[in-house]
Amino acid sequence: xxxxxxxxxxxxxxxxxxxxxxxxxxxxxxxxxxxxxxxxxxxxxxxxxxxxxxxxxxxxxxxxxxxxxxxxxxxxxxxxxxxxxxxxxxxxxxxxxxxxxxxxxxxxxxxxxxxxxxxxxxxxxxxxxxxxxxxxxxxxxxxxxxxxxxxxxxxxxxxxxxxxxxxxxxxxxxxxxxxxxxxxxxxxxxxxxxxxxxxxxxxxxxxxxxxxxxxxxxxxxxxxxxxxxxxxxxxxxxxxxxxxxxxxxxxxxxxxxxxxxxxxxxxxxxxxxxxxxxxxxxxxxxxxxxxxxxxxxxxxxxxxxxxxxxxxxxxxxxxxxxxxxxxxxxxxxxxxxxx
Amino acid sequence: xxxxxxxxxxxxxxxxxxxxxxxxxxxxxxxxxxxxxxxxxxxxxxxxxxxxxxxxxxxxxxxxxxxxxxxxxxxxxxxxxxxxxxxxxxxxxxxxxxxxxxxxxxxxxxxxxxxxxxxxxxxxxxxxxxxxxxxxxxxxxxxxxxxxxxxxxxxxxxxxxxxxxxxxxxxxxxxxxxxxxxxxxxxxxxxxxxxxxxxxxxxxxxxxxxxxxxxxxxxxxxxxxxxxxxxxxxxxxxxxxxxxxxxxxxxxxxxxxxxxxxxxxxxxxxxxxxxxx
Numbered sequence: 196x197x198x199x200x201x202x203x204x205x206x207x208x209x210x211x212x213x214x215x216x217x218x219x220x221x222x223x224x225x226x227x228x229x230x231x232x233x234x235x236x237x238x239x240x241x242x243x244x245x246x247x248x249x250x251x252x253x254x255x256x257x258x259x260x261x262x263x264x265x266x267x268x269x270x271x272x273x274x275x276x277x278x279x280x281x282x283x284x285x286x287x288x289x290x291x292x293x294x295x296x297x298x299x300x301x302x303x304x305x306x307x308x309x310x311x312x313x314x315x316x317x318x319x320x321x322x323x324x325x326x327x328x329x330x331x332x333x334x335x336x337x338x339x340x341x342x343x344x345x346x347x348x349x350x351x352x353x354x355x356x357x358x359x360x361x362x363x364x365x366x367x368x369x370x371x372x373x374x375x376x377x378x379x380x381x382x383x384x385x386x387x388x389x390x391x392x393x394x395x396x397x398x399x400x401x402x403x404x405x406x407x408x409x410x411x412x413x414x415x416x417x418x419x420x421x422x423x424x425x426x427x428x429x430x431x432x433x434x435x436x437x438x439x440x441x442x443x444x445x446x447x448x449x450x451x452x453x454x455x456x457x458x459x460x461x462x463x464x465x466x467x468x469x470x471x472x473x474x475x476x477x478x479x480x481x482x483x484x485x486x487x488x489x490x491x492x493x494x495x496x497x498x499x500x501x502x503x504x505x506x507x508x509x510x511x512x513x514x515x516x517x518x519x520x521x522x523x524x525x526x527x528x529x530x531x532x533x534x
Numbered sequence: 535x536x537x538x539x540x541x542x543x544x545x546x547x548x549x550x551x552x553x554x555x556x557x558x559x560x561x562x563x564x565x566x567x568x569x570x571x572x573x574x575x576x577x578x579x580x581x582x583x584x585x586x587x588x589x590x591x592x593x594x595x596x597x598x599x600x601x602x603x604x605x606x607x608x609x610x611x612x613x614x615x616x617x618x619x620x621x622x623x624x625x626x627x628x629x630x631x632x633x634x635x636x637x638x639x640x641x642x643x644x645x646x647x648x649x650x651x652x653x654x655x656x657x658x659x660x661x662x663x664x665x666x667x668x669x670x671x672x673x674x675x676x677x678x679x680x681x682x683x684x685x686x687x688x689x690x691x692x693x694x695x696x697x698x699x700x701x702x703x704x705x706x707x708x709x710x711x712x713x714x715x716x717x718x719x720x721x722x723x724x725x726x727x728x729x730x731x732x733x734x735x736x737x738x739x740x741x742x743x744x745x746x747x748x749x750x751x752x753x754x755x756x757x758x759x760x761x762x763x764x765x766x767x768x769x770x771x772x773x774x775x776x777x778x779x780x781x782x783x784x785x786x787x788x789x790x791x792x793x794x795x796x797x798x799x800x801x802x803x804x805x806x807x808x809x810x811x
Contacts (some may be wrong), residue, residue, distance in 0.1 A: 211612070303549060323769040339655040347749070347770040468776055471751075478666035478761035480786060485777050494775050 208442035222366070224278045236450045246453045247439040255443065255450065262494055269502075270519055271394040271509060279395025280520050283387040286447065287377035290384050292369060292391040296398075298412065299366040301357065309356025309364035313341040314371065315384070317361045321376040323405070330373075337371070337384065340432075343469045344461040358400055360409060365397055378448040381459055383434035386502065392429060402413045430461040430469045431498050433491040437479060442487050459489045462495025464503075495524065552642055570727060570734065571605065577725040580718065584793055586698075589799035596706025600698040603731060604688035609698040611706040616674035628673030632661040634682045634695055641687045642689040642732075651749045663696045663716065663754035663764030669709040678708060689731040690718040696754045696764065697794065704798055710757050713794060718752040719779050719787035721771055726744055726779060728786050747775050753783035757791050 246256060253261050265286035272387070274280040277293040282359075302310060310348075315337040317330025324330070345351065356365040369391070371384050398421050401413045436446040436454040444451060455477025461470040471488065473479060479487075574580040582603040591597035594610035599605075617629055634657045638762045646652055659684065668678070680703065682695045696716030703710060720730040724747070729733050735750060749769020762784075769777065 335651060336658060337653055339651055339658075343788055344767050346768055349770060371785060388754060414557075463770075467770050468767070468770055469749075469770050471765060473762070473765040473775060476662065476665040477761070478756060478763040479765075480760065481762055481780060484762055484765065484780065 209229045234365065236448045236452050238449060242449075243453045246450055250438045250443055250450075253441075257447070259445075261441060261443045262435060264382075264498075265447075266285050266526035267386070268519075269381075269390050269505065269509075271390050271506070278397060279391045279393075281387045281390035281394055283383045283390065285377075285383040285386075285445070286377060287375055288379060288383045289373070290370045290380070290387045291374055292384070292387040293372075294367045294395045295370070295397065296370065296389045297367050298358065298363055298400075301361065301364040305353075306361040308353035309366060310353060311343075311351060313344055313369050313370055313374070315340045315341070316371065317373045319407070321373050328457055332486065334373075337380065340381065340472060341369075341371075341384070342458065343472070344430055345431065347464070347469050350430060350469065351428070352425055353489065355422070355424070356397075357386075359366050359402055359411065362410065367392075367395070378443050379434055381432040381434050382445060385430065386459065386498075387531075389426055389429045389431060389502065390506055392424050393426045393503075393510075395424055397424070398422075398475070428463050428465075428502070430463045431495050431502070432459055432461045432470075433495045433498070434459050435487045435491050436501075437477070437483060437487070442483070442490060444490070458491065460488060460491035460495065462492050464496065464499035466492055466496050550643070551689065552780050559784060563611075564722045565616050572731065576593070576727055579728055579782060579789060581729045581789055583699075584694075586701060586792065586796060586797040588701055589805065594702075594706070596704070596708070598698050599700035600693055600694050600701070602690070602729065604686055605691060605694055606685040606697045607682060607691070607694050608685060609682045609695070611678065611680050611699075611702045611708065613678035614673045614708070615679070617675060617677040622775070626671070626674055628670040628675070629677040630661060630668060630670060630680065631677055632664065632680045632682070632699070634660050634684070636684045636687060637646055640684045656695070657754075659692055659764060659766055660695055661785060664699055664714055666763040667700060667701060667710050667712055667714040668707065668759065669711060669755055672709050678703075687732060689733075689735050690716075690729050692716060692752050692766070693718040693729070693740040697790065701794060701798060705801055712756040712758055713791070713792050713798075714754050714763055715791070716752065716754045716764070717783040717785040718750060719745055719783050719786070721769070721775055721779055723742050723747050726782060728782060731743070747771050751776070751779045751783065753780055753787070755784055755787040784807060808811045 227451070249255055250261060255261070259265070268284040269281060271279075271281045273282045273291065274293050278296045279294040280292060282291045301308060315334040316324040317334045319326040321330075325333075358364055369388060371387070371415070373380065398414045400414065403411050403413060405411055433444060434446070435442045435444055435459055436451055436457040438446070438450055438454045446454065446457070454475070455481050456473060456475035458479070459470070459472045459474060460468060462468055468488070484501070570576060571682070574582070585601040586598065588596070590599050590608070593609050594612055596611040597609060599606075599608045615630060618742055635649065636645050636653060640645060664680065673782070680699050682694070682699055684691055687700045690788030696714055700714040702711065718729065720727040720734055730750070747770070749767060750770045751767040752764070754760060754764030763782070765780070771779070
């Protein structure tokens, strides 16, 4: 089956002509329609070749370079019942993170530290495949990776979460909800967690001893008297997909279907690597892994500074901030006009 | 979660005595600086000597047993069997199902029979490490089950599970591109400990050693194809340390390769019918 692909690469608008039956389709398809909002897509051989050739020339289907992210929107303080929350939209991937701080017993091995608990829920809103127990596997994989990413002494200052050593400590329950799935879940989740932890306000506690020697914990009455976390060292995850001989950052579902293996690398703002993991059913050359690690480190490091700036800017706006919420304003208008 | 009604657990505020045993063991291990507890060297590719044997379990299609220091694992392979789910993807290539479990008596603390999230994570890593090595396209509409049971956990369990599983697959006659070997390393500051024991993997978190570069790394490698099929790292490392660690693990895998090859050829000769002449 020989297909002659003539590519007209103008920004965003690509048309492909196949010599078999002269199929002309617009916008990154090649006879096979790419269904959005699905956990997996089917790609034809010709489409794979198209994507591979593009990546080789550093031009992806939607016009990005190999190391460019899609348009990312971050908003914090979305959910009022949580101690901290954030929503990140990366292309069509939507992730909502809520952080709740509760008082619990510290772990026996480390009595003077608090800890974090992660839970990722793949909502059935994202794709019908996640209905019932379907999303559990993916959710478990994501949670386990998050545990590994945060399993070191520097990401979060756990000692600041301790109230009284051996007895009480703050446990931060970080719950991640996947609302829409369009590839690159790890990156969106890690950025959302960083934003949510930045936004988290833990109430200050005061321990008083009563007559019998028992300890009483008092929360301060002022709702604005709270402790903030230092999220400078919280790492961000970068997913690199191996497509052909090169690797791409922030792959869409279509590009992921053309790759055999990906590398997940979590990088702090200083450039230290806290977790590396290879996912996918293919194997990688050691040299590729070294190249991908270097790219991942560079991209990850460059992600932190603008993110912190943005978060601090949003915080400084205070009450004047315009809340966007979950829906786009244009969509609200359209719904209200429906008969 | 079903509770164990046969054991008397003691009052709510009581703590397990093994916790205190743990802390004293950790203090002992930090005393030595150059030599490791079992006589191996830091900073050198000194893997534990392994004992491997194939074909133990008569019921399974293929099986293997590996012993490295005190880490003991057993693996059996069943298949290729007809797959229950008739997905479109199953029509073209086979499916590999891995399951890794810890026996309750394998670790210091008694584990439970219910698979925890750690075990599920290890099973997933095992699957990702083995899949590139097996020629699944030769087994359409079938599934191959790989079950690993850890009998005693004394460190680098995932690495040895990968080696054991690929040996069991070879013993079962499943077509593979290459053997998959695993090796793990524990990075501590400037030096590394290859093939760490359980105490070395966990104990040094409590010790106030160097603050930089504390982490562990597991690599699954295909030696004759020079491909890495599995990679997992933990803790905090610089990029150069990570690269160096991967290269060291690859060296460790090469050291293990001749032993595994020898064990496999012995197993094949044992299975083969005696020659006429």
